Every structure is written in structure tokens, then in C-alpha cells.
Amino acid sequence: MNLEHLNELKKLLSSPKKIAIIPHKNPDGDAIGSTLALWHYLVNNGHTASVVAPNDFPKFLKWMPGADQILNFEKENSQSKTCISNAEIIFTLDFNHLGRVGQMSESLELASATFVMVDHHQEPSDYAKIMYSDVRMSSTCEMVYVLINQLGKKDSITTEMANCIYTGIMTDTGSFKFKATTSNTHRVVADLMDKGAEGTEIHHRIYDTNSPSRLHLLGCALKNMVILEEYATAYITLSQEELDKYNYQKGDTEGFVNYGLTLDGIQLAVIFIENKEEGILKISFRSVGDFSVNDFARTHFNGGGHTNAAGGKSDDSIEETITFFTSLLPQYKNQLRS
Structure with missing residues (x-):
């Protein structure tokens, strides 16, 4: 966060405030971890704060300290709207466009x-007065750790906060294997473990x-799974019928897309998941x-x-979307085979 915005945030938080903390729709480990860590920090420093999620989140994240206090906008609509x-301050974490929160x-x-954005995705919109946007960061959770440090409060990170932050970093880095994982990420994780984060137990729970x-x-x-060797690409499809057959629960498909990248020579992996309730194909x-x-x-699937x-969506059927997707690959062949 630049110095001007940091000083403005310090001023805002210098007296007790009513605060709402918002993750994106279908929140993942980084979204839940960062919002809960910030919630603990704000409450511990005298503010009245609530996390308001657009909808429910996976069962494997509900063990996290404070998760039972999160408001679900879909199920607790009146209370969420009042919050x-x-x-007086609304923090938006792990997204940078208001379209990512659905209804x-x-x-x-x-x-x-006053809106405060903390996010590591590309091309942020300008709805927030105070922005902390850094695409080089591994995760929004790592950014929350850095922000608390910049506020001069690193020593206030509790074991509960450390567990939340560790969870988001671990999940968003693919257990520390993705390119965005830096030496500083590992230094942050080491400090979190010193503060009580239980890495082995967190990995087990997730x-x-x-x-x-x-x-x-x-x-x-x-x-x-379909493998297109000519384009170094693998894709997976899951229909609504298949999701229903196997009693799909929120979060069940988390990580499925990554299996394509475990194949030798594959550079691009994609998963297409039908969602008839929303009338879209999630990608x-x-x-x-x-x-x-x-x-x-961003160019082809209204995402980013x-x-x-990255993620995207299609309003067409699985078959139509696959036909369109595969028709795009020849123009990217040289990039995918390089």
C-alpha cells in the first residue's frame, strides 16, 4: 500500500468504527482466510466488525477460527444488508470488481x-477510496499479513489469525508450488508458524x-478429461447431471482443474462446470x-x-462452449507450444 493510502487508513482506524468485510462470491480459502484474519485483527483492536459473504463456502473451511460468525447474504439477507x-468502512478482500459479489x-x-480494497488480481476497478493492489503477491492473505505489519501491529497477530492467514496462503499457492510463491512468502509462513499456525493440521483439514x-x-x-496434444491443452467437463449423480457439495470441484497440468507437456488446463441454477457454465x-x-x-470468456x-463463464451449453473454446486454440498454438 502506498504511503498516502496507508496514512489515510491509519487515520480511519484511529477510533472505533463499524466495519463490514466482504469476500467474493463462492469464497475460497484465500477469501475466507483473509477476511477472518482481518476480522480478528479489527475486533481485537476495538472495532465492531462483521464478515458478510455473498453466499455459502465449502465445509472444509468451516473449522477456521471465527467462521461460525460469518453472515451469509443469501440466507441472512436482512441482517447482512443492515450490516x-x-x-462506516467496508473492506473488500480477494476481488477487485463489485461484479464479483453477485446479488x-x-x-x-x-x-x-469508505471502501478499502485489498487484492492481488489484475486490472482493478476504481470503486475503492483506499486501494492496496499488488499482483506480485501470492495471495490476499499474504497481503493482510503485510498490511498489519505496515500498520505497526505485526506483534498483534494471534494464533487464530496466523491459522487463517496460513490457510489462504497455502491454498492460493497450491501448497507453495505456484509461481507467485516467493522467498518472502516463505518468510511470512515461517513467522506465522512461530505465532502458532499449525501447518500439518491445516493441510489435513483442507x-x-x-x-x-x-x-x-x-x-x-x-x-x-480430453487431451489436445497439438495445443498442449487438457480440459475437463462436468455436467449438472454428473454433479447431481455424485451429490455435489460446494467446494467439491476445488483443485480438479490442476490435474491437467500434472500431465507431461501440458501448458493449459481448463475445467467447464455446468450450473443450471445460475444458468451458466463456470470455467x-x-x-x-x-x-x-x-x-x-478476459478476451473470450468474460473473466480474468x-x-x-483465472476464471470465466459462458451462457452457452457445454457442447457449444467446447466447440468455441477449441476453435480458439489454433491462434494460440505457438504460445502454447513454446
Whole structure:
């Protein structure tokens, strides 16, 4: 965060405030970890704060300290709207465009609070008065750690906060294997462990608590994988019928897209997941090397994210979307084969 915005934030937080903390829709480990860590910090420093999530989040994140205090905008609509409308400060974490909060966007647009953005995705919009945007960071959780340090309060990071921040860093870096993982990321993680973060236990809670139905769904996804060697690409499809057959629960497909990148020679991995309730096809893109799935998703699939990890969507059927997707690959062949 630049010095001007940091000083402005310090001034804002110099007296007790009513604060709402917002993650993106379908929040992941980084979104939940960063919002809860910030919530603990603000409450511990005398503020009245609440995390308001646009919708529910995966069961494997609900062990996190403070998770039972998160308001669900879909299920606790009146209370959530009151919290947003009464807020003097609204922190938005792990997203940089109000379109990422779904039906909550109207409430945020009507809010009179001062907005503070903390995010590491590319091409931020300008809705926030105070911005901390850094695409070089591994995760929003790492940014929350840095922000607390910049506020002069690093010693106030509790074990609960350390566990939340560690979770977000671990999940958003693919257990520290993604390109955005830096030596400084590891220094942050080391300090979090010194402050009580339980790395082994966190990894177990996130990755080793699968249901049989989730593993059966993974088997279905892998069976559906198509490999396009000519374009160094692999993609997976999951229909609504297949999701229903294996009793899909929120978060069950987390990480499925990454399996494509475990294949030798594959540079681009994609998963297409049908969501009939929302009437869209959700798409996740992953890449290795210099191929920017952020640019690809923004150009063709109304999405975006990071250079090597992005999301998008399609209003067409799986078949129509796959036909369109594969028709795009010839123009990217040289980039994908480089």
C-alpha cells in the first residue's frame, strides 16, 4: 500500500468504527482466510466488525477460527444488508470488481461507507477510496499479513489469525508450488508458524477430509478429461447431471482443474462446470509458463484473474462452449507450444 493510502487508513482506524468485510462470491480459502484474519485483527483492536459473504463456502473451511460468525447474504439477507448499510468502512478482500459479489453488489453500491480494497488480481476497478493492489503477491492473505505489519501491529497477530492467514496462503499457492510463491512468502509462513499456525493440521483439514462422493466425482472428472496434444491443452467437463449423480457439495470441484497440468507437456488446463441454477457454465483456467490465462479469459470468456490462474463463464451449453473454446486454440498454438 502506498504511503498516502496507508496514512489515510491509519487515520480511519484511529477510533472505533463499524466495519463490514466482504469476500467474493463462492469464497475460497484465500477469501475466507483473509477476511477472518482481518476480522480478528479489527475486533481485537476495538472495532465492531462483521464478515458478510455473498453466499455459502465449502465445509472444509468451516473449522477456521471465527467462521461460525460469518453472515451469509443469501440466507441472512436482512441482517447482512443492515450490516452493510450501517458500516462506516467496508473492506473488500480477494476481488477487485463489485461484479464479483453477485446479488450483493446492489447493497454495496448503495453503501455510504469508505471502501478499502485489498487484492492481488489484475486490472482493478476504481470503486475503492483506499486501494492496496499488488499482483506480485501470492495471495490476499499474504497481503493482510503485510498490511498489519505496515500498520505497526505485526506483534498483534494471534494464533487464530496466523491459522487463517496460513490457510489462504497455502491454498492460493497450491501448497507453495505456484509461481507467485516467493522467498518472502516463505518468510511470512515461517513467522506465522512461530505465532502458532499449525501447518500439518491445516493441510489435513483442507485436503484430507474428502467424502466418498467427492472422490467419485473426481473419478468422473478425470474420465471426462480430453487431451489436445497439438495445443498442449487438457480440459475437463462436468455436467449438472454428473454433479447431481455424485451429490455435489460446494467446494467439491476445488483443485480438479490442476490435474491437467500434472500431465507431461501440458501448458493449459481448463475445467467447464455446468450450473443450471445460475444458468451458466463456470470455467476455470490454469497454465504454466508465460501463457496468460488472465488475458485469454478476459478476451473470450468474460473473466480474468492471474497470469497462470483465472476464471470465466459462458451462457452457452457445454457442447457449444467446447466447440468455441477449441476453435480458439489454433491462434494460440505457438504460445502454447513454446
